[in-house]
Amino acid sequence: AQSVTQLDSQVPVFEEAPVELRCNYSSSVSVYLFWYVQYPNQGLQLLLKYLSGSTLVESINGFEAEFNKSQTSFHLRKPSVHISDTAEYFCAVSTGFQKLVFGTGTRLLVSP
Amino acid sequence: GAGVSQSPSNKVTEKGKDVELRCDPISGHTALYWYRQSLGQGLEFLIYFQGNSAPDKSGLPSDRFSAERTGGSVSTLTIQRTQQEDSAVYLCASSRGGTDTQYFGPGTRLTVL
Numbered sequence: 001a002q003s004v005t006q007l008d009s010q011v012p013v014f015e016e017a018p019v020e021l022r023c024n025y026s027s028s029v030s031v032y033l034f035w036y037v038q039y040p041n042q043g044l045q046l047l048l049k050y051l052s053g054s055t056l057v058e059s060i061n062g063f064e065a066e067f068n069k070s071q072t073s074f075h076l077r078k079p080s081v082h083i084s085d086t087a088e089y090f091c092a093v094s095t096g097f098q099k100l101v102f103g104t105g106t107r108l109l110v111s112p
Numbered sequence: 113g114a115g116v117s118q119s120p121s122n123k124v125t126e127k128g129k130d131v132e133l134r135c136d137p138i139s140g141h142t143a144l145y146w147y148r149q150s151l152g153q154g155l156e157f158l159i160y161f162q163g164n165s166a167p168d169k170s171g172l173p174s175d176r177f178s179a180e181r182t183g184g185s186v187s188t189l190t191i192q193r194t195q196q197e198d199s200a201v202y203l204c205a206s207s208r209g210g211t212d213t214q215y216f217g218p219g220t221r222l223t224v225l
Binding site: 032036042043044045046049051090092094098099100101102103104105 | 143145147154155156157160167168171203205211213214215216217218219
């Protein structure tokens with residue numbers, strides 16, 4: 001079985017500061033990794049995903065994540081956050097192209 | 113094209129009643145998923161459909177929960193004899209299958225009094 005750990009339930013940060021949201025996974029087989037974002041009162045949206053190839057993946061709004069197989073991690077980073085990045089971020093893992101197993105989420109709070 | 117739609121958006125029911133939640137996937141998406149989001153349990157997988165078949169229903173929490181999909185399109189999640197612990201947001205997602213992105217609907221917020 002797979003599992004995902006997001007150790008930080010909440011991350012407060014000031015606008016324009018860098019941020020890292022941590023994600024570690026456990027699996028005995030190869031995995032595909034995802035970050036989803038849930039803005040206040042909205043549904044889940046895919047932010048970025050790692051399927052194969054380059055271990056560094058980027059989103060259109062400046063986030064990036066790096067797949068580290070040896071550390072079983074897929075941390076999400078952004079060099080400079082905006083107020084509009086305030087949201088809950090979920091890391092997820094999949095193996096057989098089927099269900100996603102989600103972490104418990106990290107609430108990113110960006111203040112001016 | 114429209115995204116995944118779910119109805120109703122909110123449902124309040126009394127303990128012991130049955131409820132039906134509906135999901136309309138993106139047109140052409142063969143795979144459909146149900147998840148549940150609750151404060152205590154986070155985001156949990158319930159069931160996966162490929163076409164009209166459900167090869168993985170391992171996440172259904174009890175036999176009070178069932179789901180079906182007809183015509184390779186609309187899906188209905190039914191909860192019989194609802195309990196207070198069933199209160200949650202029920203999310204539906206669809207994809208073209210394989211490693212294609214799962215697109216989520218806005219969810220149905222179920223409150224069991």
